[in-house]
Amino acid sequence: MTLRPVARALDTALDRAVVPGFSRIGYAVRRRLPTWPADPAVGSLAGRHVAVTGATSGLGVATARQLSELGAHVHLVVRNADKAVAVAADLPGPSTTWVCDLGDLDSVRDCARRIVADGLELHALVHNAGAMPPERTESPQGHELSMSLHVLGPVLLTDLLLPALTAHEGRVVLVTSGGMYAQKLPVDDPEYVSGEYSGATAYARSKRAQVELLPVLTTRWAADGVAVYAMHPGWASTPGVTESLPTFDKVVGPILRDADAGADTTTWLVATTPRARGGGLWMDRRERPTAYLGRNSPSSDERRRLWEWVASALDVTP
Structure with missing residues (x-):
C-alpha cells in the first residue's frame, strides 16, 4: 500500500x-x-451486445477482437460491408455487420432505425470511426466532415439508440485523440470555414469538441442510465496514422503503441465491473485532465455555445 x-x-x-x-x-x-486496475474477468461480456463503429481497421479491429474474446456479440458498424467480412471471420465469437456512414446523418438515422427495430439490447456503443481528410470536405448535409464524423454522427447515433442502450447500464465510449490538447474549442467556427484548412487541425478540433461535450452528454443521457466516456488511446500505430501523418509516423514510429494497447482502455471501460464513473477523459485505465494548466480549457459559456450548434445541426432538443 x-x-x-x-x-x-x-x-x-x-x-x-x-x-x-x-x-x-x-x-x-x-x-x-x-x-x-485488474483486467476484466474472463467471459465478463458473455451474452452482451456491443456495437463498434469504424471496426474494419486499426483500433476498431483490435477493440472488436478484444470484446469478442470476453464473450461479447460484437456489432460491426461500418461503411464498407465487404471489409467487415475478414474482421468478422477472425472474431472468436458471434458478430453482426451494420452498414452506416457516421459522417452522413441520414445514414446514421437509417442505421439506428434498423438496430432499434431489430430489438437489440446493447450493453455498450464504441464510437471509433474516424478520418482526417487532407482538404476541407463536407458531409451530404453540408457540415465539415471531421466535425460531422467525430461529433454530430456519434451524438445522433447515441441519441437514437438510447432505447437499446438502457437495459444493462449502457456505456458509450468516444475514442478521442491527444491532438485535442493543442486545440481550443472552435465555438466561433465549428465548420472550419475561416482560415487555411488543415486536416490535422480539423481532426484535433473535433476531438476537443468530443471531450468538452462530455458534461452536456453525461447530463443528457444519465436519465436513461447511460454513462459516457472519452478514451484517449495514446500514440498508437494504425493505418490511419501512417496514411494521414506520415512524418509523425516516421519520427515517432519506434515508440508508437500497437493497436491492442491503444484499444485496451476502451475494452476495460466497456467490460469492467462495477462500471467506472462516467463523464471523464480516460487513458491507460485512469481518468486524465482534459487540459494542462488551463491551456485551451473552454469556459462553460463556450461549451454551451458549441452544444447549441450541435443541437441545431442535428435538429434535436438542446
Whole structure:
C-alpha cells in the first residue's frame, strides 16, 4: 500500500511528460504499477451486445477482437460491408455487420432505425470511426466532415439508440485523440470555414469538441442510465496514422503503441465491473485532465455555445 502514492505520482509524471506517457513506454510502465486496475474477468461480456463503429481497421479491429474474446456479440458498424467480412471471420465469437456512414446523418438515422427495430439490447456503443481528410470536405448535409464524423454522427447515433442502450447500464465510449490538447474549442467556427484548412487541425478540433461535450452528454443521457466516456488511446500505430501523418509516423514510429494497447482502455471501460464513473477523459485505465494548466480549457459559456450548434445541426432538443 505504501507504494501506491509513489505509483500514482509516477503515472502522473509520465502523463505530463507527454512523449513517454503517450507512447508504448507509458503503457508498459503503467501495466506494472500496483495502481493498474485488474483486467476484466474472463467471459465478463458473455451474452452482451456491443456495437463498434469504424471496426474494419486499426483500433476498431483490435477493440472488436478484444470484446469478442470476453464473450461479447460484437456489432460491426461500418461503411464498407465487404471489409467487415475478414474482421468478422477472425472474431472468436458471434458478430453482426451494420452498414452506416457516421459522417452522413441520414445514414446514421437509417442505421439506428434498423438496430432499434431489430430489438437489440446493447450493453455498450464504441464510437471509433474516424478520418482526417487532407482538404476541407463536407458531409451530404453540408457540415465539415471531421466535425460531422467525430461529433454530430456519434451524438445522433447515441441519441437514437438510447432505447437499446438502457437495459444493462449502457456505456458509450468516444475514442478521442491527444491532438485535442493543442486545440481550443472552435465555438466561433465549428465548420472550419475561416482560415487555411488543415486536416490535422480539423481532426484535433473535433476531438476537443468530443471531450468538452462530455458534461452536456453525461447530463443528457444519465436519465436513461447511460454513462459516457472519452478514451484517449495514446500514440498508437494504425493505418490511419501512417496514411494521414506520415512524418509523425516516421519520427515517432519506434515508440508508437500497437493497436491492442491503444484499444485496451476502451475494452476495460466497456467490460469492467462495477462500471467506472462516467463523464471523464480516460487513458491507460485512469481518468486524465482534459487540459494542462488551463491551456485551451473552454469556459462553460463556450461549451454551451458549441452544444447549441450541435443541437441545431442535428435538429434535436438542446
